[in-house]
Amino acid sequence: xxxxxxxxxxxxxxxxxxxxxxxxxxxxxxxxxxxxxxxxxxxxxxxxxxxxxxxxxxxxxxxxxxxxxxxxxxxxxxxxxxxxxxxxxxxxxxxxxxxxxxxxxxxxxxxxxxxxxxxxxxxxxxxxxxxxxxxxxxxxxxxxxxxxxxxxxxxxxxxxxxxxxxxxxxxxxxxxxxxxxxxxxxxxxxxxxxxxxxxxxxxxxxxxxxxxxxxxxxxxxxxxxxxxxxxxxxxxxxxxxxxxxxxxxxxxxxxxxxxxxxxxxxxxxxxxxxxxxxxxxxxxxxxxxxxxxxxxxxxxxxxxxxxxxxxxxxxxx
Numbered sequence: 001x002x003x004x005x006x007x008x009x010x011x012x013x014x015x016x017x018x019x020x021x022x023x024x025x026x027x028x029x030x031x032x033x034x035x036x037x038x039x040x041x042x043x044x045x046x047x048x049x050x051x052x053x054x055x056x057x058x059x060x061x062x063x064x065x066x067x068x069x070x071x072x073x074x075x076x077x078x079x080x081x082x083x084x085x086x087x088x089x090x091x092x093x094x095x096x097x098x099x100x101x102x103x104x105x106x107x108x109x110x111x112x113x114x115x116x117x118x119x120x121x122x123x124x125x126x127x128x129x130x131x132x133x134x135x136x137x138x139x140x141x142x143x144x145x146x147x148x149x150x151x152x153x154x155x156x157x158x159x160x161x162x163x164x165x166x167x168x169x170x171x172x173x174x175x176x177x178x179x180x181x182x183x184x185x186x187x188x189x190x191x192x193x194x195x196x197x198x199x200x201x202x203x204x205x206x207x208x209x210x211x212x213x214x215x216x217x218x219x220x221x222x223x224x225x226x227x228x229x230x231x232x233x234x235x236x237x238x239x240x241x242x243x244x245x246x247x248x249x250x251x252x253x254x255x256x257x258x259x260x261x262x263x264x265x266x267x268x269x270x271x272x273x274x275x276x277x278x279x280x281x282x283x284x285x286x287x288x289x290x291x292x293x294x295x296x297x298x299x300x301x302x303x304x305x306x307x308x309x310x311x312x313x314x315x316x317x
Contacts, residue, residue: 005311007101013310014105016144019112019303024275026302027116030244031272035059037244037296040251042224049073053223057297064088066300068106082106082136086304100304107137109303110295111144113243114196114218117271117291119148121241121281122194122216127152129178130188132205132229133198133221134158134167139174141196141220146176154178155188157205186210197221197229208233213286219253223294230290232257238288240268241281243296252294 005013029035041054049072056065068084075081084106090097102109118126126149131138134156145151154171158164161182168180181187189195189210195217197205208231211217217238219229230253242248245268249258260266271291274281282289 002096003098003308003311005098005100005307007103009311010100010102010307011104013307014108014303016108016112016115016147018306018310019105019108020115020144020148022302022306023109023112023299024116026296026298027113027243027270027272028275029059029272029302030296030298031270031276031278032059035298037247037298040223040247042251055295055297055300057301058091059298059301062088062298062301062305063091064297064301064304066102066106066297084300086300086307088301088304088308098304098308100307102300102303102307105303105307106300107140108144109299110137110220110293111140113293113295113299114141114220114291115144115148116275117218117241117293118145118194118216120271120274121239121289121291122149123214123282123285125150126193126216128155128191128193129153130155130157130183130192130195131198132157132185132188132196134160134163135198137220138196138198139167139170141198141218142171142178143174143176145194145196146178149194151178153191154180155183155192156180157183157185157188194218199229200227201229202226203228204231205229207231211288213288216282216289216291218291218293220293222251222253222255222292224251225255227251228256229253230292234288234290235266238290239282240266240290240292241271241274242268242292243272243294243299244270247294247296248292253292
C-alpha cells in the first residue's frame with residue numbers, strides 16, 4: 001500500500017529544526033561507503049522553458065528519488081513556479097512505498113544544508129549576513145541561519161529595490177528580528193561574516209577582493225550546468241567544501257574549476273566528512289570557507305523519511 005502525504009500535510013509537519021536534523025544525517029550518509037548518489041537528470045517539457053529535475057540515491061535504509069519542476073509562467077496562473085515530489089521505494093519489493101508532495105519542505109531542506117554547513121564551517125560568533133537574492137529560497141536561508149547563529153545584521157542584495165523591501169518585510173513578519181539594510185554587492189561583502197547566494201545566476205555576483213578574512217560563503221543556487229554565483233578567484237585562497245564532490249563538479253559551483261580539482265590543485269571536501277571528523281573544516285579564525293550546495297537526493301530521502309514518520313504519529317486534523 002502506498003502512503004500519500006499531501007503538500008498541506010508536509011508543510012504542516014516540517015520545520016527548520018527537523019529539516020536541520022534530517023539533512024545533517026543525509027550529508028553524513030553521503031560520505032559513507034554504502035551510500036549511492038546517482039547522476040541528476042535534467043529534462044524539459046514540450047515547452048523548453050518548463051524544466052524538471054530527477055535526483056535519486058540510496059542507503060541501506062532508504063532508496064528513492066525526488067522530482068522537482070520549474071514552470072516560470074505559473075505565477076500568472078496563480079500557481080508557484082517550483083514544485084517538488086519525493087518517492088520512497090520499498091527496498092524489499094521495489095514498489096513505491098510513499099509519495100510525498102514536498103514543495104515547501106524542499107525549501108526547508110535546501111536552507112537546512114546551508115545551516116548545517118555554516119554550523120560546521122562559519123565562525124560561531126558571526127553576526128552579519130549578506131544574502132544575494134530576495135526570492136522565496138533566500139527567505140528560508142535567512143530564517144535557517146538566524147536559528148543557529150547570533151545574527152544581528154542583514155544586507156540584502158537584489159536587482160529590484162522594491163522586491164528587497166518586500167523581502168525585509170516578510171522576514172520580519174516571520175519573527176527574524178535583524179537590522180536590515182538594502183545594499184550593493186560590494187557594500188554587503190565588505191561587511192559580511194557570512195555570504196549566501198540564492199539566485200539562478202550564470203555569472204559571478206561579487207568580486208573576490210571584496211571578501212574579508214574569516215568569511216564563510218555558501219553558494220546555494222548552482223544546480224545545473226552553466227549556473228554560477230561565485231568568482232573562481234576566491235577558491236585560490238579559501239578552504240573548499242560541498243555536499244558531494246562528484247556532483248558539485250558536474251552541476252554545482254565547482255563545475256567551473258573541475259580540471260583544477262581533478263588535477264589536485266584545489267582540494268574539495270564533502271562537508272559530511274567534516275561532520276564526522278574525518279577532515280578538518282575551519283582551522284584558523286581568518287580562514288575563508290566556501291560551501292557549494294548542489295542538492296543531494298539523500299537530503300530529500302531523509303526529509304521524506306522524517307515526514308513519513310511524523311505523519312504516522314500526527315495525523316491530519
